[in-house]
Amino acid sequence: MxxxxxxxxxxxxxxxxxxxxxxxxxxxxxxxxxxxxxxxxxxxxxxxxxxxxxxxxxxxxxxxxxxxxxxxxxxxxxxxxxxxxxxxxxxxxxxxxxxxxxxxxxxxxxxxxxxxxxxxxxLRPAIVGFVPKVNGSTGIFLDVGANAECKPEVLEQFGELGSIYAVNVLGIANPKVGLMNLGEEEGKGTVNLQAAHQLLKNNQSLNFIGNIEGRDLFNDKADVIVCDGFIGNVILKLSESIYDILLSKNIADPYFDKFNYEAVGGSPILxxxxxxxxxxxxxxxxxxxxxxxxxxxxxxxxxxxxxxxxxxx
CATH class of the missing domain: 3.40.718.10 (Isopropylmalate Dehydrogenase)
Known part of the structure; x- marks a missing residue:
């Protein structure tokens, strides 16, 4: 190879x-x-x-x-x-x-x-970000910067691409897919997100668990988190800053060490x-x-x- x-x-x-x-x-x-x-x-x-x-x-x-x-x-x-x-x-x-x-x-x-x-x-390739879960597993979220604005059909495909990656690379059987939104209810979010929710919900190839909020990023609610590149990049940079802040305060923790960009090394283009x-x-x-x-x-x-x-x- x-x-x-x-x-x-x-x-x-x-x-x-x-x-x-x-x-x-x-x-x-x-x-x-x-x-x-x-x-x-x-x-x-x-x-x-x-x-x-x-x-x-x-x-x-x-x-x-x-x-x-x-x-x-x-x-x-x-x-x-x-x-x-x-x-x-x-x-x-x-x-x-x-x-x-x-x-x-x-x-x-x-x-x-x-x-x-x-x-x-x-329709649009995506860049993948990795999420260290508090239970020790790893999740992914996409897109993290390639596509700042996304149509509902593109977000649906991100769910499909992420699921394929989770199964084949991370070894997660039947990965749970969540749509990052500002509320868990089905009718929450922008018109695009509401339409994407329906597409993901009706996609029989996905184990879609519905909307998730920012507080669910690091728990085990979803293995694959779908978002546009604007939101994804904000999440990615915010996560990296947590490690930098803790490091500056001389606070060491094995879990937060996983927030260091060096731990994964890069972001795949799917x-x-x-x-x-x-x-x-x-x-x-x-x-x-x-x-x-x-x-x-x-x-x-x-x-x-x-x-x-x-x-x-």
Missing amino acids: RIALDAMGGDFAPDAIVQGAILASQDLPEDAEIVLIGQEEVVRECLQKHGSTSSRISIVAASQVIQMGEHPTKALTQKPDSSISKGYQLLKLKEIDAFCSAGNTGAMLVGAMFSVKAVEGV GINGNAIIGHGVSSPTATCNMLHLAYQMAKSGITEQIQKTFSS
Whole structure:
């Protein structure tokens, strides 16, 4: 299994990214190979600097770099040999099984849509966020930023995509799906949310449990939480801030340690023809290592193929 990593993406690239790849190469299953995509000489110097001689790490040259502040569409058009462009080229050709980057989020999304493209039948791919539950399990919520505004039909599909992920990657049988709203009653929320509620309720493939409120985010009421990208991103950043606040007050707790972005390492893009993960811009070696583990888990599960099969029918 070949997992590609954008060596040039992120605020602390390439050094932190390469260090993360070295860490992952030491404990990923034996069938995993890490492919670092970037400026070859720079990446090779980083590997030598950190004493890596692992045969499980290879390099694919990409001469250009898309910076964090660049316009995604323009950058991808003007930099066809960038590490992000090259990563998606390899994913489209099925020369790699997954692609990860902590680089320009917009470029990762645009690259996905114009290269590997959305799965036929999927209206809008979504980015997944992870929720540590107080009972020790893990839930997911989507979207967390790709789609700020969503039609009811899109929200319904988020429920389907999230359920497929929960079953195949998290191993949750018959995952409970909840719609994030400002009240539990069926008639609450905007016109869009009311319509989405009815679609989710009538979708026989889903175990829809109804509306949930913000207080239900971390309990076991729902395994998959559906929301638009605006609300999802607010929830994601709020959750991350809880860990930062506790850390600043020297308060340590194993549960709240899971709120640290490093714990998961990245957010999958669901609904495209390939496994792609977006990492945090400030990704550390630990976060990068965990992002590669997440990519391996996704590729091993066959989640993309399962989504394709589900939506083709």
